[in-house]
Amino acid sequence: MEIKQSEFITSAVKPDQYPTDNRIEIAFVGRSNVGKSSLINTLTNRRKLVKVSGTPGKTRLINFFLINNEFYFVDLPGYGYAKVSKSEKATWGSMMEKYLISRPQLKKVLLLVDSRHKPTGDDILMYEWIKHYGYEVVVVATKKDKLTKNELQRSVKVIREALKLNKDEKILFFSSLKKEGKEELLREVFGDIYPEENTEV
Template sequence: MLIKQCEFITSAVKRTQYPIDNRPEIAFVGRSNVGKSSIINALTMRKNLAKVGNTPGKTRLINFFLINNEFYLVDLPGYGYAKVSKVERKKWGEIIEEYLTQRENLKKVVLLVDSRHKPTEDDILMLNWIRHYGYNVTVVATKIDKLTKNELRKNESIIRETLKIDKEELYFFSSTTRVDREKLVDNLFDDVLETVE
């Protein structure tokens, strides 16, 4: 799939603020420091489409990006950032939960995990939650440029065992090198496009 056009459309914290044009949506979710904004920018080949912050937890809203005028890529707030208050974390959780449980346009969820570390309890809970609601899910391990090939092989086994996923459901990517970017774009977005036709 060739991404020819992408633009930020709106930010939302509640259902009444979501786009109302019924295009299909694919949501990206992950821990606050997993590199969500970086991978969105890398996949769309737009340097500043999603704002990348030096501080984890920058995304506090649901951000909708229109791709090729056909579907939305949806950037959800990151979870698991310890340096915010419990009240703030609860609020972020409610924003994510409302979207994931009540959005009929949502066709797929991409769960991002850090390839350098064993998935956290939050990652496991999120994946189980996504499965519980019956969404098509793909797991992408980020920041692979920080690992040697041996470390990557070892960590792939750890990630698959921890999350209980098949090899086919797990992809690896570096937003810095962008190796195999086109292949990942096809794998993430092609089946969503089929729902448009």
């Protein structure tokens, strides 16, 4: 799988604003500032497809990006930013729920967690929420470049335990800064969606 083309299509807060062409969707979610925008830019080889922000909590919409004219990357709004009011949290929750409750074309949800920290209570809830709605979760640990080898080993354990991952669930480590983990992630995400491309001759 190689991403050759990517374009922003639309932002949505409610279902009648989602794309209607039934293409496959892959969604990205995580705490604000976890590195979600950077990861999408790295995967698409674009510097500014998605805005990278020093101020967390800025993106509060569901953003749809058409990739290779074939499927969508869906950038879901981040959570866990301390300065968000109760009513904003409620708006976030209902926006997420409306999307997750009925999206058969959604094939996978990439849950981004910060590799340096133990997953937060919000991360754990998000993981359980996605599973509850019946979607496959792919756990991506971001900012790998900030860890030593030993810290990375420890991080695997901490994340596994916090999210209670079972043996066949992998954690993919990723660094947008070093552009590491990209091929592995694309293989993991698309291996069963476009298997013919992964067949080795």
